[in-house]
Amino acid sequence: MDYQNLVLDDHDGVLTVTVNRPRARNALSQATLTELRHLLTNLSARAVLLTGSEGPAFIAGADIREMAAMTPEEGEAFGALGQEVTRLLEELPVPVIACVDGYALGGGCEMALACDFVYATGKAVFGQPEVLLGLIPGFGGCVRLFRRVGVARAREMIYSGRRVDAGEAHRIGLVNRVFDTREEMVAAARLMLADIAANSPAAVAACKSVINSVQGLPVGTGLQVELDAFRNAFTTADMREGTTAFLAKRTPVFRP
């Protein structure tokens, strides 16, 4: 597929995906979401960094111009496409960091929430302003935001549509780290992804899968999910290599 709205940069196994519609503040049109779906379905990178083209916005949400004319059926199909993209992102077996420099509103905030964690610059602004448009978050905001920031904070953000700056986003757990510049943020994200990629890919994928699937489960049920994955780790070459290397006092070598 020839991507019109995405710019890709594959660097040492880290795929940087840049949503590139600067004139629409990187808003997620149907075409952009279709490209993201195609990319994420066919991905073979060891790690992903998701960002927006340089400018005022990371992603200014779903494309309001397109949504304005949609019927309920078309709205549902659009919402389903956006949800599918967030699900694909969330379920990638490799780590994904969102690098937010500017506005992450509506669907933009929801895309960041589908990533493993978020790095931001001081210019980052988060929000779920859908109610100002007579809409509701449709790409997972009602489902994922409270898992990051707690139910009361999520309610306040979603009901009011108010914007949250980088400092507050950091304080409430929406953002892991805040950087002075975009360059510092991207460099730190690449470094973190390289550090993670040096670990056992199978083990990282298993941790991601367990963390994703236990949220909302009773502790006992979650522990059983973890135990199944823990047992499965003993079947992997990575586990034999990691433990053997530790005992031999050498650095483990994990095969992708």
Ligand code: CO8
């Ligand atoms: N969709 C389409 N076009 C947009 C969007 C958007 N979300 N955001 C900005 N644009 C366009 C503007 O219309 C404008 O176009 P033009 O030049 O043709 O007039 C251009 O981008 C530049 O916009 P601004 O002049 O407003 O740029 P600023 O830098 O001054 O402001 C903001 C940037 C703050 C990001 C501002 O543009 C803004 O508030 N945008 C809308 C933010 C918003 O409300 N986002 C939520 C959208 S709803 C949503 O995401 C729902 C997700 C779930 C959907 C489920 C479907 C069922």
